[in-house]
Amino acid sequence: MGGLLAAVSVPAAAEVTTTWGSWAQVVGEGNLGFVDPRLEKFRLWLEGQGRWNEDWQHFYQGVVRAALGYSLSDRATLWVGYNFVPTQLQGRPYFAIQELWPGFRYILPTDFGVFMFRTMLDVNFIRGDDVRFRPRQMFRYLHPFEFDKRFSLVVWDEVFVRVNTTEWGGKAGFDQNRAFVGFGWSFTPELRAELGYMNQYVEDRDLLNETDNNLIMGSLFVGW
């Protein structure tokens, strides 16, 4: 009986590792009407990010994102984009992820704030040709304060799911969740800054252990 009991595998309790760091990003976006007025419905999205972890001691990741969009209306935009994500985790060899993605974004202005819905399908080329498909969905809410409408509350959440199992990208299942709460300041209609706290909760490749990243996140948004 003892042997039978010993043979039953009991999964180890999941470990959650907590870390602190920060992300900074600059996002620029506008239509291509400045190139040719006939291109006014086409949009360009350029983005750069820097990411620090290990209690702000280590720059571990950058993101360069470029995308071309087509405005179905001023509220709905279809996108296709490319990300380059150079990564250097502490004590591990450098690698760079490349991602292609189609996406859709919808902006819904209401009397009590602006909602944004963004759907993307990351096609991750992590190493070699073992391609991982990872849809991600963001819900975002921006609420201007009555006392100064340039100042706003910003809340968003984005969830990522791994559709398929890959050698470098891990098992299919939940991948990560990013939740943000912070404040925004509109300098002009075309320039806004945001600062806040982001929690990034990430599953490991075997869906056994999680990392809880506590991040200060700063953003600068530039439109044209």
Next chain:
Amino acid sequence: MDHLRSNSPDPVVWCDSRRRGRCWWLPLLALSAGCVSDGTLLEENAAVALRSARFQARQDLDCPGAVVNVLSEKEVPGAPWGYLYSDYRIRAEGCGSTAFYDVECRDESLCDVKRVQP
């Protein structure tokens, strides 16, 4: 009439009301069609845009009786991931002078007025 008895497979029916669940996408389509309409925000902000332009024009033209009218209007996104703005091209006239304004309103209380060339 042979063609009515053709053995070809049934045509694809995207929404067959006799089959439960086949029409699930119709409400989504209706919702998205309504959502891409830009009308409401422009209508809501038009009054404050005209008021803002009139106030500015009366100063610029030194003409308390200046009148304004909207030449064109459209929604424009501002900084990414943020607000939509209603953008109006407005013409002001009074006391023998004319001025043109580009008025961007985020809502009924926040507008940016710029005098522009015609």
